[in-house]
Structures are given as C-alpha cells and as structure tokens.
Amino acid sequence: MTHVVVTDIERTDRELAAAFAEFGSATVHEAMGRVGYAGPRIKPIQRDVAISGTAITVMVAPGDNLMVHAAIEQSQAGDVIVVVPVTDSPYGFIGELMATQMQVRGVCAYVTSGGVRDTAELRAMTFPVWTAHISSEGTVKDTAGSVNVPIVLDGVVVHPGDVVVADDDGVTIVPRTRAAEALEATRARAAKEAANRARYQAGEISMDINKLRPVLDQLGVRYLTQAEYHSGSR
Structure with missing residues (x-):
C-alpha cells in the first residue's frame, strides 16, 4: 500500500458545513434517508455540544499516532479531524497537547473509532471529542498511514471535505457532493418537526x-x- 498525505483537498463550503450544527446528527441522518450515522460506539466525552465541520480524514496503524501529527499540519479553521485505525485500537491517540494544537488552528472537533485520553483536560479546554474508547495507554510514532484519503468510520465512508455533524446523539457524515441538498432536506424536516411539536403542545397525539x-x-x-x-x- 502507498501511504500519502493529500494536501489540496476540496472542502464543503465553510458556511454550508457550519449550518448543519443547528439541527444535530439525528435530524440530519433522518433527513438524508436514514444514512450517514456512524453508530452508537462513537460517543461524546462532553455534553450539550453540537458541531459541524469539514473532514480531515486520517488512516492510522494500531497504537500509532504519527499520521495524526501530519493531519494537524493539514488542518484549517472549521475542520474536524476524523481518525480511523486500520484495526480496532483502544489506545489514547490524542490528549491535551495534541488537542491544544488543533484548537489553536481552529479545528472544531476530533472524531475517532480509536481512543483518546486526558478527557478531563479536554472538557476543561472545551475541545469537543467523539470516540469509541477512553484509554490511558499511549501510542508510538513509527508506522506510516495516510491523510485525506477515504476512510470507513464504523461502517460509514468518509471522504476528505465531507461534513461531520456531531452532538450528544453521535456522529453523522454528510457527503460533500450532497451537502447542499442535505441541508435543504434537513431544514424541511426541522420545519415539519416544529409544526408537529406545536400540535402536540396543543394536545394532539x-x-x-x-x-x-x-x-x-x-x-x-x-x-x-x-x-x-x-x-x-x-
């Protein structure tokens, strides 16, 4: 396998990507036809936080965070770094120091099917994380991987530049090529839910x-x- 760092990815328009945070992962998932949800394993370490941004994708070796460092270099404001180990790997791939770099660069969240550590510090610095594992076990930096290539986050394909929507309910991925239509469908679903809510509040069932x-x-x-x-x- 050839390992690469792709440097010039096409991202979803920043304002378009950011607009999804208002609606949340469940509404977006439903509006797209019940697709894109990364599943119940990927959980937030915090509460009452909703984000959306563009994906920087990272494929890493088990227990090795070398390519996460490379991904931080490629990140921009409004990005979400999404890290997938090639096999399940409950290591603490990032902690407070890695998150500090991301936060300074304007990265709005970190999502992984691997693990994280320093969770108290991450919450204190208000850096949002969604993860499959919490683990004190550290990583090495000696195995190649890739940045900004397609990855599979617990069954959902994520391409660089896709929209990542995450909140207390989990993580939903919106393909970059569908982002505009998905936002329109999401707004329509939210409007329908608001109308139904008013009817429920009036006593209908x-x-x-x-x-x-x-x-x-x-x-x-x-x-x-x-x-x-x-x-x-x-």
Missing part, C-alpha cells in the same frame, strides 16, 4: 398526526378491554 391507526389495523393489532384480554378473546 402522534397516533393521529402520523395516521398510525390504519397501520396497526393492517398489521392485525386488535384493541381489547382487559376482560376480553383475560378471557382469551385474541
């Missing part, structure tokens, strides 16, 4: 708003009194 009674009927779900249920009328 989802069984009626979503027309779910015919669905139950088609599935053979019957409504019984308790007496009918205990009498075996089913």
Whole structure:
C-alpha cells in the first residue's frame, strides 16, 4: 500500500458545513434517508455540544499516532479531524497537547473509532471529542498511514471535505457532493418537526398526526378491554 498525505483537498463550503450544527446528527441522518450515522460506539466525552465541520480524514496503524501529527499540519479553521485505525485500537491517540494544537488552528472537533485520553483536560479546554474508547495507554510514532484519503468510520465512508455533524446523539457524515441538498432536506424536516411539536403542545397525539391507526389495523393489532384480554378473546 502507498501511504500519502493529500494536501489540496476540496472542502464543503465553510458556511454550508457550519449550518448543519443547528439541527444535530439525528435530524440530519433522518433527513438524508436514514444514512450517514456512524453508530452508537462513537460517543461524546462532553455534553450539550453540537458541531459541524469539514473532514480531515486520517488512516492510522494500531497504537500509532504519527499520521495524526501530519493531519494537524493539514488542518484549517472549521475542520474536524476524523481518525480511523486500520484495526480496532483502544489506545489514547490524542490528549491535551495534541488537542491544544488543533484548537489553536481552529479545528472544531476530533472524531475517532480509536481512543483518546486526558478527557478531563479536554472538557476543561472545551475541545469537543467523539470516540469509541477512553484509554490511558499511549501510542508510538513509527508506522506510516495516510491523510485525506477515504476512510470507513464504523461502517460509514468518509471522504476528505465531507461534513461531520456531531452532538450528544453521535456522529453523522454528510457527503460533500450532497451537502447542499442535505441541508435543504434537513431544514424541511426541522420545519415539519416544529409544526408537529406545536400540535402536540396543543394536545394532539402522534397516533393521529402520523395516521398510525390504519397501520396497526393492517398489521392485525386488535384493541381489547382487559376482560376480553383475560378471557382469551385474541
């Protein structure tokens, strides 16, 4: 395998990428047709933080953070560094010192299917992280990997320049080539949810708003009194 650092990636427009943070990972995931969610393994180390930005992708060897250093050099303001070890690797690939470099360069978050450490310090410096592992175990710097190539984050393909949306619910990836249409769909879904919320607050329920009674009927779900249920009328 040839290992590379790609230096001139095409990023999603910065304002377009940043606009997704308002809506959150779940709404974006639903609006895109229930795709792009990286799964429940990738969790935030903080709470009440929502971000979106453009992906700097990093493929690393297990227990080796050499290419994360190379990725920081390639990062710009508004980027999210996304790190995927080639095999599951619960090491602390970054901590406070690595995050300090990222924060100074304007990197808005770090996402990984590997691990991190110094989590108390990361929270104190308000640097957002989503990770599969928290581990004190350190890494080495002697194995080649690649920066800004396609990677797979727990089943989701991430290309450099894609949009990373992350909050308390997890991480959703928006392909760069779909970002504009995905934002339009996300705004439409958010507007629909706002309208439904107002109806719920007025006393209506989802069984009626979503027309779910015919669905139950088609599935053979019957409504019984308790007496009918205990009498075996089913």
